[in-house]
Amino acid sequence: MANYTLSNLPAKFAIGDTITINFTGAMQSLNIGTYREVGVLKIECWGGGGQHDGQSSPAGGGKGGYVVGELNTKNLRENGTTMLYCIVGGYANTFNGGGSGSKIGGGATDVRTDWTGGAWNNATSLNSRLIVAGGGGATTSGGSYQAGDGGGFTGVTGSMGRNCYQAASGGSQISGGVGGRSNGGTDMSPLNGGAGSFGVGGSSPASTYHGGGGGGGWYGGAGGVSDGDPAGVDCYNPGGGGSSYIAGHPSCPQAHPNQIALSNGSTVTGANPMAANGKIVMTVLSINLPPNSPxxxxxxxxxxxxxxxxxxxxxxxxxxxxxxxxxxxxxxxxxxxxxxxxxxxxxxxxxxxxxxxxxxxxxxxxxxxxxxxxxxxxxxxxxxxxxxxxxxxSNAPIATPTFGTADPFSSPTGTSLVPRLTWFYSDPDQHAQSAYEVEVFRALDDLKVLGSGVIRSATPYYDVPVDILVSGVTYYWKVRVIDSTGLDSPFSNGYYFLTNHPPGTPRLVSPRDTIRTGKRPVFTATIEDDPEDDAQHYKIEIAEDEAFTSGLQVRCSEMALVGWEVKTAAGEFVSLPATGADSTYESGAVRYTWQTDLQEGKTYYWRMASIDATTGASSVWTPVRKIRCGNVLQFQGKTSISTTLPAARIVFSAVMNVPNDGKLPASIKIEACNNGHDAEPSWEDCTQAYLHGQYHRFANTVKNADTWAVNYRVTIKANDSLGPIEVDAIGISFD
Known part of the structure; x- marks a missing residue:
């Protein structure tokens, strides 16, 4: 614990340290922001005393009040305020509100947060007071009549004095004191005591015998009346005391402008000795400790x-x-x-x-x-x-875009409204790609038009969905990849492309969906319109799964023309020109003969798209079709039909064409089961029942799955037949 004044403040405060601020007749300030460690600060204020009668045994002067409250400095900082302006009232002094008269009232003592205008009586500054100790009223010059003490939430009223009608009252929380009156009442108004006001004690008018001034305070006490009775009888009385104030106290209705409140506040009337100057004592109750290490x-x-x-x-x-x-x-x-x-x-x-x-x-x-x-x-x-x-x-994977141009000032790659964005994936640690994320931006204003989110896939491409891009606009795109260990790359640099109206999607003609083909099938489609009448190239994809991820094979006329043909106006197929099929071929046909053998007995999925030969813009893919390569065509019901009890009989009917040419004609086998949900259903041969139009009675009576289910399976072997095998309709009935 140490005691300081404003002239010898320490570098840092400790709990129990005090600062004493005495009367100087001027504002004194403390920047609490300099002392960030200070937490709660107890503030004690004493108001200045009112002037006494000056005798060897002084009497009559009102004593200054005492007030105390605790200020959490955090509330100051949260309101952007760190300065405390200290205004200490003096004995018999008009500084900070002592009222004038034959004897002068005591000035109030306060701590405030604003010093607008550089004067203690500035209205904005007075409104910012946090705590106020009222000053005492002054006695009279014609006798030691007791003035009102300052302090309390209402100042003390002065004594009646000599031959007076009304005493000067003390200030309250909402108004100043009412001035003293002579026996002449309102007829003597020029000599009546002045009322107290906000922050200022009332004055006593000049006369042969003067009354005392009021004490300063939250609201000042009133001044006393002066001499001047019409009957020639002297009359005068002392001033009233000023009121005290504590921001946030229940007895103080006016809040601080920044809603700062003091806690544990109290006030004592007339606690300062007579004829004493005011003072302020601040005590550090708590300090802020530094945070712990993160x-x-x-x-x-x-x-x-x-x-x-x-x-x-x-x-x-x-x-x-x-x-x-x-x-x-x-x-x-x-x-x-x-x-x-x-x-x-x-x-x-x-x-x-x-x-x-x-x-x-x-x-x-x-x-x-x-x-x-x-x-x-x-x-x-x-x-x-x-x-x-x-x-x-660790080493991050790398994604290098292979679609678009890296230089925004060169001609961007032309493309359709649904381009395939491709990249080359590499990883120094040889970890495979497990996921990727793509973002597409409009080049004009860097507006992001597409964010794919993280997609769990090893494919090095992303197909932009429909209705995202607009024709005739330059875009750029970025990609980041994630390897199999979870390590992700940063987004790549942007690669630029320009959207063009793509040509129309070809209309597939043959092979028909789910048809059996030879090892080198011929794919035919009708050529659709290109809006800009650009020439068209074509591409076909064949894969072993409908998602086109397994066993994918691609044939593109831009890369190799062998096998590609277009139909002329005369109805003849000729080789596709190297520059593509121009607009004269629109509504005609394009076909491609597969140049390598497909695997016999395997099912393939295929689709076709057209490519703008000028910009590279690609059409939407055609709907996917399925073909079966080789001698055997086998299919079954897509979904087994659940039953409560095991099916006992089934009738199979169909509209189909099975050729009978060749040394060994095509054959058909019809099978059915009543435990279709089992991992290995019990298939029973129903061929003879089908050929004779009869029902088949199931022999199976067991199942492993939870429920019974009916399904059928058809196997057609072409054998030596070369004629078409067609299945147009199938029906079953069971009980």
Missing amino acids: NNLSPEGTSTIPAMLKTLNPTFSWMFSDPDPDDTQHAFRIIVRKQDASIVHDTGKLAGATNTYTLPGNLLTMNTLYSYTVTVWDKADDSAVSAMNYFMP
Whole structure:
């Protein structure tokens, strides 16, 4: 504990330290913002005394009041206020509200947060008072009549005095005191005592015998009446005391403009000795402790066992804690260094309570050791630094776009409204791609028009959905990839493309869906219109699954013309021109003869699209069709029909054409089961029943699945027949 004045303040305060501020007749200030450690500050104020009669045994002067309250300086800082303006009232002094007269009232003592206008009686400044101790009223010059004491939430009324009609009352919380009156009442108004006002004690008018002035306060006490009775009888009385005030106290209805309130407030009337100047004593009740070092840091590692990261853009996180209740993080700073202590990134001091920060891109290098520290500040601006942690980024995968142009000033790649965005994937650690994310932006204003989100797929391409892009607009796109260990790359640089109206999607003609073909089928489609009348090329995809991911084979006329033909106006097929089929071929036909053998007995899925030969814009793919290559055509009901009981009989009917040419004509086999949900259903041969138009009675009476179910299976072997095999309709009936 130490005692200070404003002229010898310490560098830092401790609990129990005091500051004493005495009367100087001028404003004195304390910048509490300089002392961020100060928490709760007890403020005690004494008001100045009113002037006494000046005798050897002085009497009559009102004594100044006493007031105390506790200020949490956090409330000041939250309101952007750190200055405390201290106005100390003096004995018999008009500074800070002592009323004038033959004897002068005592000035109030207060602490406020505003010094607008540079004068104690400025209205804005008076409104900003946090705590006020009322000054005492002054006695008279014609006798030691007792003036009112200052203090209390209402100042004390002065005595009646000599031959007076009304005493000068003290100030209250809502108005100043009412001035003293002579026996002449209102006829003597020019000599009546002046009323107190906000912050100012009332004055007593000049006369042969003067009354006393009122004391300053939240509201000033009134001044006393002066001499001048018409009957020649002297009359005068002393002033009233000023009121005290504590912001936020229940007895004080007016709130501080910034809603700052003091706690544990109280006031005592006339507690300052007679004829004493006012004073202020501030006592430090609590101090703000600095925050704890940030903990629970992530990533967390040592110089010998660093955290291995799967990104070049790590997110740092930490936990803030503080020994002071309810204190929170006010700011943070992160510094990332290389092993040689050189700084890679310094955020500087960033205001905010967030406890995460993501490092920007292009700052780190793979397989390099880095360290970082986190510094946090609390509301009092005290700081703490974390321990140093270490991390090392692993090798990230790389995605290099192969669609579009990297230079925005060169001609961007022309494309359709549904382009396929492709990239080349590589990984220094030979980890496979497990996912990717694509973003597309409008080049004019960098507006993001598409965000795919993370897509779990190993395919190195992304098909832009319909109704996203607009024709005639330049776009750029970016991609990032994630490898099988979860390590992700940053987004690639932007690659630019220009949308064009694509040609129409070809209309498939043959082979028909689900038809059997030879090993080198011929694919035919009708040519549709290109809006710009550009020439067209074509492409076909064949795969072993409907998603076109397994066994994918692609044939494109731009890459190789062999096998591609178009029909002329004369109805003859000729080789497709190297420049593509121009607009004269529209509504004609294009066909492609597969140039390698397909695998016999395997089912294939195929689709076709047209390509703008000028811009490369591709049409939407045709609907997918399915073909079966080879000698055997086999199919079954897509979904088994569930039954409550096992089916006992079934009748199979069909409209189909099975050729009978060749040495060994085509054959057909009809099968059915009543346990279709089993992993291995019990297929029973129904061929003879079908050929004779009869029902088949099921022999099976067991199942492994939860329910019974009926299904059928048809197997047609072409054998030596070359004629078409056609199945137009199938029906079953069972009981």
